[in-house]
Amino acid sequence: MEKSHSSRNVLLAFLLNFCFAIIEFIFGVILNSSAVLADAVHDTGDAIAIGLSAYLEKVSNKKTDLHYTLGYKRFSLLGAMITSTILITGSSMVIFENIGKVFRPEPVNYNGMLVLGILAIIINLLAARLVHHGHTANESMLSLHFLEDILGWLAVILVAFILRFTDWYFLDPLLSLAISIFILSKALPKFFANLQIFLEKAPEDLDLKALETEILSLPKVKQVCQLNVWSMDGLKNVAMVHVLVDKGADEPFIKDSVHHILEKYAIIESAVEIDESLLEHYHHSEEP
Numbered sequence: 001m002e003k004s005h006s007s008r009n010v011l012l013a014f015l016l017n018f019c020f021a022i023i024e025f026i027f028g029v030i031l032n033s034s035a036v037l038a039d040a041v042h043d044t045g046d047a048i049a050i051g052l053s054a055y056l057e058k059v060s061n062k063k064t065d066l067h068y069t070l071g072y073k074r075f076s077l078l079g080a081m082i083t084s085t086i087l088i089t090g091s092s093m094v095i096f097e098n099i100g101k102v103f104r105p106e107p108v109n110y111n112g113m114l115v116l117g118i119l120a121i122i123i124n125l126l127a128a129r130l131v132h133h134g135h136t137a138n139e140s141m142l143s144l145h146f147l148e149d150i151l152g153w154l155a156v157i158l159v160a161f162i163l164r165f166t167d168w169y170f171l172d173p174l175l176s177l178a179i180s181i182f183i184l185s186k187a188l189p190k191f192f193a194n195l196q197i198f199l200e201k202a203p204e205d206l207d208l209k210a211l212e213t214e215i216l217s218l219p220k221v222k223q224v225c226q227l228n229v230w231s232m233d234g235l236k237n238v239a240m241v242h243v244l245v246d247k248g249a250d251e252p253f254i255k256d257s258v259h260h261i262l263e264k265y266a267i268i269e270s271a272v273e274i275d276e277s278l279l280e281h282y283h284h285s286e287e288p
Contacts, residue, residue: 018047038176041090052079073232084191106168117157220249
């Protein structure tokens with residue numbers, strides 16, 4: 001029941017974000033406001049992120065099958081990378097478009113900006129309230145996003161008030177640059193972090209040397225000849241381990257011990273192979 005309620009909240013948040021992003025694009029053009037258009041790019045990326053997270057969250061929880069033998073966890077990672085790419089591309093276009101406008105500003109409809117800003121804050125407050133009491137990670141992140149949007153629109157309203165009494169039209173493209181740079185500062189690190197996960201880099205918070213040392217400390221373990229650790233989605237870490245042991249070693253005990261060690265390092269799924277027949281071959285292979 002709670003899961004269904006959470007999905008409904010995420011869906012409503014997606015619809016609010018997406019519909020308002022369309023409104024922002026339309027009125028950004030009508031009002032000739034670069035700041036409104038920049039926030040429209042931001043909200044479009046966020047709407048896609050919400051929609052993808054809602055859909056791909058379901059896909060990523062599917063069980064392993066013959067089509068995806070390692071599971072579906074990377075579908076959530078795919079959604080994050082698509083969203084980051086959209087935000088980076090859109091924000092970069094806004095920056096290139098508005099650098100010149102800071103020095104050659106154009107008049108904007110500040111009254112329209114003011115009205116749109118007030119409407120935006122009301123919508124974001126409703127959306128934030130909708131997911132505020134949620135317990136899922138998605139709802140928590142969405143709540144922070146809407147509060148962040150409220151702060152951005154307060155800045156738009158402030159600029160609109162200033163323009164009512166001055167002709168400092170450069171503030172509008174300047175604000176659009178600030179919004180776009182802020183988006184890039186968030187999207188770029190996330191994109192590269194997700195790219196590293198996609199390329200199967202070992203988790204940053206995992207000390208492989210310490211892990212290997214602990215495995216080698218087990219009785220009759222002579223060599224860790226394979227230790228592959230990667231993350232499926234940034235949360236679920238998996239490993240493949242191959243150890244060589246002395247003859248007569250208690251292989252079931254060693255295998256169970258290695259699994260327990262891996263669990264201590266937040267590796268929740270692993271394949272461990274114990275072999276003693278390769279030990280002699282391993283020593284011969286190192287002889288000149």
